[in-house]
Amino acid sequence: MFIDKEDYKVVIGDAAFKVISQADPDTVANAEFEAVEEMSGYLRPVYDTEAIFSATGNARNRLVVMYTADIALYHLSAALPQKMGAEIRKERYDRAIKWLEGVQAGRIVPDLPLIEDTDGNGAAVGTSWHSASKLNHDW
Template identity: 45%
Template sequence: MLTNMRFLNDNDYKKVIRQWIKNLISYESEDVLEDAELAAQSEMETYLVSRYDTQAIFNTGQEPEQRSALIVMYLVDMALYHLHANIQPNDVPEVRENRYKQAISWLKDVAAGKISPVLPVKVIVPGEDNTGNIALGCNPKVSERF
């Protein structure tokens, strides 16, 4: 579940990209940057939502040091990839493409249960509709009898 507030902040980018390059690829527009971040966050949530509480993970009210360093790092990599792809999709810098692929690989391993990061686990409440949780075996039984 996405919110309209940014999860990432400008300091999160300083470790991996120079400010002037970030300004250049985002057209010095907060809207362009925010759109790339939200696209990356939405993409990341698709891998995490079946096992983890994505609302708690991406809580924008958290202090920066309370956020998962891995989530922040991979989300920055994914957002930067989307920003570069927005400019020239066929000519994304190799470092951005590699870091994006590494992020997706990590997310696939998390979704498959091969990696268990320290993140808030999704709580399944008995009596609630959990039909979308295939990984947790909560789909309703289907009869093939007529």
């Protein structure tokens, strides 16, 4: 999997992680898969998500690791009774989504592998091509 237990220590303490994960590795793995897919939906148009999420160790982008953990924890917290700790999880989730939207819009350009076209060229980040609407003047 893209993230491991050690990666969660940046965003949540050990005791809180045990509570939020409900000591079920399958639940944690499922939330991690969901988080990766959610992030991929934002990154896929420009970035090589296969390369991003198959990276291991220090080859991973640390910000992507942190936001993946935040999104996974947000999904895990939804199953907790009385939504324990939901405020901080929602705040961190919103921050992750805001970052992903910035990346998607081209305002934030992370150091991630780009999708290559058939000629082996990387995609242009933040570039869109369009023209103005046709003018029709009827006098």
